[in-house]
Amino acid sequence: MAEALLGIVIQNLQSFGQDQLATFWGVDKQTLKLSSNLSAIRAVLRDAERKQITSHAVKDWLQKLTDAAYVLDDILDECSIHFTKMHSDDGHISCLSRLHPSDILFRFNIGKRMEDITQRFHDIHEEKSKFNLEPGVTEVVQTVDDDWRQTSSxxxxxxxxxxxxxxxQIVKFLLEDASNSEDxxxxxxxxxxxxxxxxxxxxxxxxxxxxxHFDLTIWVCVSDDFNTKTILQSIMECITGKNPNLNSLEAMRKKxxxxxxxxxxxxxxxxxxxxDQEKWEQLKGKLQCARAAKGATVLVTTRLEEVASTMQTQPAYHLKKLSEDDS
Ligand SMILES: Nc1ncnc2c1ncn2[C@@H]1O[C@H](COP(=O)(O)OP(=O)(O)OP(=O)(O)O)[C@@H](O)[C@H]1O
Ligand SMILES: [Mg+2]
Incomplete structure (x- = not known):
């Protein structure tokens, strides 16, 4: 039951991202976190369904999961209904309708509820470690596809x-300021x-x-999966055009x-x-090990000020809104 329900919710969450509704309602960050927690929970559901017969604690955990899945599904439904309502007859959303008090209130409410449900799934995800559930293959539920956030150069x-x-400004930084830096x-x-x-x-x-100016230019879309090995693998793929297929981080670093x-x-x-400072330091360490030439630079795009400060670098470039005319 929980397995089938979670499958539907995961699919709905996937469409929510693909249809840009997460961006529209300003809840991408929560959507990404939810996707990753739901995938991890989904992996152990088969075993949990089996163990609930003998364990009350697992049964309660599955009930909590089911309740949360219904709540999330309701939120996604409401977002898509409200979005449809905002469309005018010609299929566009007018600027005025976006500024309507009821829509501003809706956006605020949804943001808060998504925050709460993300935390709820986070707690459920954490709690599962108490039960030693074994990951297994599930047939009903499909894989979450995060490709909708992928970008290319x-x-x-x-x-x-x-x-x-x-x-x-940014070109100037790369060609002048950064090019004189040893680090x-x-x-x-x-x-x-x-x-x-x-x-x-x-x-x-x-x-x-x-x-x-640069000997090599490499584009890696990171999104929610900040994993040193995956990023190093993407770097290799981008440069050589093929997956190096190496299992160990050390082998990847050497390549x-x-x-x-x-x-x-x-x-x-x-x-x-x-x-996460540690994760960033790990990747930075591997990149620094490569002893690149003077002027090598990592350009990062992020929505979050905290990410920029985590990277402990020179002041970030704060992108401003376009002027009325340009937008
Ligand atoms: N200056 C511009 N001129 C024309 N189109 C633009 C401009 N800036 C952004 N766009 C368009 O707006 C959309 C969003 O832009 P983009 O993906 O670059 O935003 P972002 O800041 O990277 O967003 P996110 O934080 O979601 O990654 C894209 O379809 C893009 O083509
Ligand atoms: Mg972007």
Whole structure:
């Protein structure tokens, strides 16, 4: 029962992300956390369903999970109904309707409820470790697909408005300030969701002066999976065009060192959410080991100020809203 229900909720959450509703309601961060917790819970459900016959504690845990799944499903439903209601007859959402007090209130309420339910699933996820549940294969539930947040370095927007100054500032940083630095430079672009951070990073990444200045340019979309090994693997894939298929972190580090050694590279880490200092230090350590050439730089895009401070670098670039005319 819990397994089938969770399968439906995971699918609904996936559509919620793919249809950009999470972004629209400003709850992407919670959606990402939920996806990752639900995937981990889903993996042990088969075993939990079996063990509930003999364990009251597991039975209670499954009940908590079922109740929370219903609550989350209601929230997702309400978001999509409210979104449909906001559409005018021609299928667009007018600026006025977005500013309507009832919509502002709705957005506030949904934000709060998503926060609460994310915490609730987080607690359920933590509690599961008490029961020594074995991960197994589930047939009913499909894998959560986080591809909807994936980005690549190619320019997808035919015209980019009002970002010439920002692009010049960042290019100047890469070509002048960072190029004189012996240490690896880390430069985060910070701004709220949908502001155009990725678009700007792509502009910089594809700028002919930047392409000429760096020996290597590498684009890695990180999103919620800040895992050193995965990021190193993506770096290798981006440079060599194939998956190195190495199991150990040490082997991966050596491969990355081989390709980055003595190179002035630009690494873009797009869409970073990691606030865990240790995880960042681990990746930074591996990159520093590579002993790249002077001027090597990591350009980061993130919504969160805390992420920028976690990376302990020179002041971040705070992206501003476009002017009325440009937007
Ligand atoms: N200056 C611009 N001119 C034209 N289109 C833009 C501009 N900035 C952003 N866009 C468009 O707005 C949308 C959101 O931009 P983008 O993905 O770069 O935002 P973001 O800040 O990276 O958001 P997120 O925090 O969700 O990653 C995209 O479809 C993009 O093409
Ligand atoms: Mg982005």
């Amino acid at each position: 190619d320019i997808t927007e035919p015209v980019v408005y009002g970002r010439d100054h920002d692009r010049e 690896l430079s880390i430069y985060p672009i910070v701004g709220m969701g949908g502001l155009g951070k990725t678009t700007l990073a792509k502009q910089v990444f594809n700028d002919h002066r930047v392409c000429k 990355v060192e081989e390709v980055l050694h003595g190179m002035r590279y630009l690494l873009v880490l797009d869409d970073v959410w990691n606030e």
